[in-house]
Amino acid sequence: xxxxxxxxxxxxxxxxxxxxxxxCTSCGARYFDRRNACANCFGTDFRKAPIATEGILxxxxxxxxxxxxxPVPFVAGIVDCxxxxxxxxxxxxxxxxxxxxxxxxxxxATYSLGTDDDGTEAIGFGFEPAA
Amino acid sequence: MASDDIWILGIAMTKFxxxxxxxxxxxxxxxxxxxxxxxxxxxxxxxxLAAGNLxxxxxxxxxxxxxxxxxxxxxxxxTNACATGATALRTAIMAVKAGxxxxxxxxxxxxxxxxxxxxxxxxxxxxxxxxxxxxxxxxVAPTDGRIGTDTMPGTFAQVGMEYGHKxxxxxxxxxxxxxEKNHAHSVLNPMxxxxxxxxxxxxxxxxxxxxxNTRPMCxxxxxxxxxxxxxxxxxxxxxxxxxxxxxxxxxxxVLTTDPYQESCQVLPDVNTLTRNAAKIAYEQAGxxxxxxxxxxxxxxxxxxxxxxxxxxxxxxxxGAVDFFNSGATWRTGSTPVNVSGxxxxxxxxxxxxxxxxxxxxxxxxxxxxxxxxIADAKVGLAHVIGLGSACGIHILERSGL
Numbered sequence: 172x173x174x175x176x177x178x179x180x181x182x183x184x185x186x187x188x189x190x191x192x193x194x195c196t197s198c199g200a201r202y203f204d205r206r207n208a209c210a211n212c213f214g215t216d217f218r219k220a221p222i223a224t225e226g227i228l229x230x231x232x233x234x235x236x237x238x239x240x241x242p243v244p245f246v247a248g249i250v251d252c253x254x255x256x257x258x259x260x261x262x263x264x265x266x267x268x269x270x271x272x273x274x275x276x277x278x279x280a281t282y283s284l285g286t287d288d289d290g291t292e293a294i295g296f297g298f299e300p301a302a
Numbered sequence: 303m304a305s306d307d308i309w310i311l312g313i314a315m316t317k318f319x320x321x322x323x324x325x326x327x328x329x330x331x332x333x334x335x336x337x338x339x340x341x342x343x344x345x346x347x348x349x350x351l352a353a354g355n356l357x358x359x360x361x362x363x364x365x366x367x368x369x370x371x372x373x374x375x376x377x378x379x380x381t382n383a384c385a386t387g388a389t390a391l392r393t394a395i396m397a398v399k400a401g402x403x404x405x406x407x408x409x410x411x412x413x414x415x416x417x418x419x420x421x422x423x424x425x426x427x428x429x430x431x432x433x434x435x436x437x438x439x440x441x442v443a444p445t446d447g448r449i450g451t452d453t454m455p456g457t458f459a460q461v462g463m464e465y466g467h468k469x470x471x472x473x474x475x476x477x478x479x480x481x482e483k484n485h486a487h488s489v490l491n492p493m494x495x496x497x498x499x500x501x502x503x504x505x506x507x508x509x510x511x512x513x514x515n516t517r518p519m520c521x522x523x524x525x526x527x528x529x530x531x532x533x534x535x536x537x538x539x540x541x542x543x544x545x546x547x548x549x550x551x552x553x554x555x556v557l558t559t560d561p562y563q564e565s566c567q568v569l570p571d572v573n574t575l576t577r578n579a580a581k582i583a584y585e586q587a588g589x590x591x592x593x594x595x596x597x598x599x600x601x602x603x604x605x606x607x608x609x610x611x612x613x614x615x616x617x618x619x620x621g622a623v624d625f626f627n628s629g630a631t632w633r634t635g636s637t638p639v640n641v642s643g644x645x646x647x648x649x650x651x652x653x654x655x656x657x658x659x660x661x662x663x664x665x666x667x668x669x670x671x672x673x674x675x676i677a678d679a680k681v682g683l684a685h686v687i688g689l690g691s692a693c694g695i696h697i698l699e700r701s702g703l
Contacts, residue, residue: 176433178448180440203567204438211562229467230569232459233513234451238422241447247456247512249464249569256565258450268474268513273467284443288431293442295449 178284178295179203187224188281188296190257194220201255224279225301226252231273233266246271250298262297276301304401307535308552310698311405311545312341315658318495318526318649320415326358329527330411331369333654337407341531342545345371348531349403352378352393354386354410354653357417366409375403384602385686386410387528387656388557388694394532395555404537410658411527412651418523419511422446422453450568455520455603456512457689460569462605463514465612469620472608474514476623478505481519481604481646483632488643490674493658495524495649519604521645528657547703550664553587553681554697559690570689572606576613579695583683584615587697591615594637595679596666598659600687601644611639614685614695638676641666656686656694667700 175184181203183191192201197214201222208215231248234241246261248271263280264270277298284293314336316329324332330353338344348371353363363377376397382389387410394406433442446452466472482502488494500508500518508516538549558579563571584590591614599614601607608622616637617625625631631639642648642662645655663682665671671679680700687693 176435176442177440178442179445180435200562200564230460230464232451232456232463232515233510234447234453234456235510235512236419236455237447237451237453238419241422241444243447245447245451247451247460249450249460249565254564256568258568260448260450273463273471284448287433291433293433295443297448 174290175292175294178293182294182296184294189224189279190222190296192220192222192255193217222255222257223253226250226257226277226298228261228273228275228277228298229256231261231271233268233271248298250277260297263299303536305399305534305536308395308398308555309533309535309538309549310552310664311343311531311533311538311549312337312339313530313657313661313664314340315493315528315654315661316526317493318524318651321525324525326355326362326411326413327365327369329413329525330362330366330409330529333411333527333529334366334370334407334409337529337531342542343405343531345373347405348373348375348407350376350394350397350406352380352390352406352408354380354390356381356383356386356412356652357414362411382692383688383690384600384652385656385688385692385694386653387658388686388696389656389692391530391532391657391660391696392555392557392694395552398532398534404533406532407529408532408657409527409529410653410656412653413525414523414651415525416523420454421457422451451512453512455515457570458603458606459512459515461572462608464569465609465622469623472623474506475502476626477514477519477604477608478502478516480607480626481505484601484640484644484646485518487633487641488647491643491648494643494647495522496647515603515605519646521602521650522647524649524651526649526651526654526658528654528661530657530660543703547701548668549701550667551699551701552696553589553699554583554695556583556586556695558693570691572687572691573609573613575691575693576610576685576687577615579693580614583695583697589681589697593681594683596638596641596663596676596682597685598640598642598662598682599685601640601646602650604646607639607644610685614683633674633676641674641676659684659686660696660698663698667698
């Protein structure tokens with residue numbers, strides 16, 4: 172069984188893949204990257220906070236023209252996951268304005284980025300339409 | 303001596319466009335020498351130089367001095383992304399305000415013609431064929447294109463769409479009509495890189511870059527420069543009547559950055575810092591949005607212009623769509639926006655833009671704008687915003703003479 176590695180360190184794999192943020196223990200601000208201090212309250216103590224896997228698409232664009240090597244079109248969006256804004260692609264849907272709309276319900280989904288020479292499979296995430 | 307009373311004594315911009323035969327120093331020198339002539343002063347009078355350039359690699363101010371006058375004055379090489387020009391002007395203004403110099407010079411120059419897509423790309427490909435976490439996000443592969451987009455058209459498309467989600471919807475067509483306005487305005491501006499009118503259909507059917515931004519809805523990459531000379535009211539009184547008459551009062555000069563906001567890590571918040579800067583500017587100037595005779599704001603993309611109507615409080619909160627639909631922002635409307643053609647048509651040589659849009663305002667306030675003159679213009683507002691972020695707002699008023 173090959174090992175898996177997440178595309179980014181704030182994606183936690185396993186039975187129920189989900190995103191994890193660094194949450195400031197003073198004010199609750201959440202960050203996806205490591206922080207030297209809290210941008211909101213300057214605190215330096217953080218704990219891990221799991222992010223809801225379902226949310227509402229609060230903005231998106233359909234990128235048709237991108238840097239070399241980036242396959243287009245793709246839907247880039249911002250998802251409101253129970254109060255935490257998350258950046259991700261809207262996947263498993265036709266990348267058209269007819270199929271993607273503001274306010275649609277989405278949920279976290281994962282997919283493979285491929286396997287490296289060591290047999291390690293990288294796993295990425297996106298958001299797919301939820302019922 | 304320190305002063306709160308600041309004036310633009312001279313200001314100039316080069317024509318924006320493709321200048322293959324000119325480097326950034328050529329462009330900067332052209333703008334500087336024209337601004338000095340417009341001001342009626344020489345490099346000998348200038349006490350400080352704030353030089354803005356983004357793509358050139360550094361020491362632009364010193365390179366420029368060697369081509370216009372190497373007088374040993376302090377140079378501040380300035381960058382703040384697309385707010386660089388306003389930041390350079392702010393820097394010169396601060397030196398005059400502090401009473402350290404009598405005349406300050408600010409310049410912004412850029413060569414961007416043919417630059418193509420800005421933003422995007424990503425971290426370097428891994429060496430060998432092994433997934434290896436890199437950077438603060440521990441990413442094993444580039445994220446642009448897989449986890450959202452870093453490209454400018456895509457980022458600002460989301461900014462506009464976010465407004466629609468928040469305030470009851472917005473359509474592709476509406477954004478395209480904003481672009482239609484700006485291209486129509488540019489027909490009257492010989493300084494614009496492009497002076498072509500587009501129909502709504504042409505805009506909507508042009509090449510899609512990042513929905514809903516098609517190519518004409520994106521700022522035009524081009525070459526250009528702009529420069530301004532500033533001084534205090536005390537100094538101005540010692541100059542000729544003609545210089546005093548054409549000087550433009552800087553009633554507000556404000557720079558802000560984006561305060562922490564929950565979602566700013568996933569999509570730049572271009573709203574809060576603009577609103578904050580606008581509030582400070584209106585208070586500094588003692589004017590309200592309804593006093594403005596014209597506005598030059600940062601339409602890096604048609605989707606950005608919409609949100610800035612709201613951020614600059616030109617309309618009630620949430621009311622930008624209705625405001626545009628009322629016709630208010632056409633040159634014939636109550637609050638003409640981007641009569642220069644804006645960044646979409648006049649062009650956006652990044653470091654020059656923040657001074658070039660102030661030049662446009664000054665041109666109207668001096669009643670020298672010819673065919674595109676906004677009649678009896680007395681008060682104008684210039685706004686730029688650079689991602690990261692920084693927002694520069696200046697409010698300008700014509701002299702009473």
